[in-house]
Amino acid sequence: MKPFGYLRAERADQALAAYAAHPGAQYLAGGTNLVDLMKLGVAGPPFLVDISRLPLDDVEETPDGGLRVGATVRNTDLAVHPLVRTRYTALSQALLAGASAQLRNAATTGGNLLQRTRCLYFQDTSKPCNKREPGTGCPAREGVHRDLAVLGHSAQCVATHPSDMAVALACLDARVHLLGPDGERTVPVTDFHQLPGDRPEQDTVVRPGELVTAVTLPPPAGARSAYLKARDRASYAFALASVAAVMTVEDGVVRHAALAFGGLAHKPWRARAAEEVLRGAPATRETYAAAVDAELAAARPLRHNGFKVPLARGLAVRVLTDLASRP
Structure with missing residues (x-):
């Protein structure tokens, strides 16, 4: 067991401050991915900032008829929400197709977007992996890659992103809202994740210390x-x-x-x-x-x-x- 510090944040500014005060810290919400990676030895943050109690768990209709989903809304709650089921059917179907009921009850919207790859080499610390340790190689290219990428991969990485929810959000032109040391910004979901190129360790455009606060969807316009x-x-x-x-x-x-x-x-x-x-x-x-x-x-x-x-x-x-x- 590798020891780590822990703080349960009550406010967003408290979470940002705790992250800044502890180099190498990570945010924790549902923990359905991060805790698994810690058990495998893939992740070893010295400090966890628990954001599960932040007031980010609402699903609200926006004035223009779209939807705003808080980052800590559980996958199950989002999948069965009446507005999601009726207006954004693809999102509801994608969420219900993911994982198991037990995991959906714990996993959050923000965490789902930020989950790491399920590539066998990434999860096995006895094997080299450019995503886990840049410069060590990508044995998946010549090894076990049946489940891996056929589009957009590089010589450095052939991993795939595991999220179902993110695919629906990309199709629905959703935007991710971020809060960090430099303030707030929004990023289209289609630009949120990155192709591996020469930097496969960088999954997303999230900057150090930034916190996902919400996802917004435009009005469905009858589609x-x-x-x-x-x-x-x-x-x-x-x-x-x-x-x-x-x-x-x-x-x-x-x-x-x-x-x-x-x-x-x-x-x-x-x-x-x-x-x-x-x-x-x-x-x-x-x-x-x-x-x-x-x-x-x-x-x-x-x-x-x-x-x-x-x-x-x-x-x-x-x-x-x-x-x-x-x-």
Whole structure:
């Protein structure tokens, strides 16, 4: 057991001050990822700042008809919230597809966004890993990589981001609100996570000491949304591939479309190329297939994960077809 200090913060300014006073500190909310990493020896913060009691656990409708979700709202509470179920169906479906009921009852919105990769080499401290120890190498490229990235990876890292929720948020054009030593700022979810490049240890754009305070979603404007996930078993398994989609069809034509993939990259992958093909095109299965093919043309599968490309293609075409058929 590695000893560490602990403070339960009652206010945001108290949390920021405690973080600043203890180099290497980390924030703790639900702990469903951080505590596991501490047990594995992957993480060893000398000080934990518990933010679970901060007043960040509300889900509120915004004046423009959008939604503001506090960072400590539990995944279960968010998934079953009436406004989420009716207006942001993809988000509710994504949350319910993640982990187990017990973990969803503890995990928070902010923590879900910030969770680290589930790559076997990252979690095994006896193995080298550029994400855990920069410069040591990425054995996953030639080793066990069936579950890992086919899009946006680099020579330094082929890990995938494990969140289901973040994929739906990326598709829904959500924004993350941050509070830090330099004040408040907001970041689009699509820019919140980073591709590995030469710095795979930097998962997000969060600056030292910054605290996720909320996530906001724009008004749905009548668009339908859905999330679909493929995994090795029906429960408690991370996505081999997943798709979140938002679409509006009028008179047989796609007027609006947003698409994001999970399980394929180091971050939720917003499918901009596919969206360009979809907008203004006939709402047909042929259009959906052509759009997804345009996006997945950039895939660079490794030796054992090429199956993810046709899997993701099938999921996306299925979701788009289903959304277009709804009354």
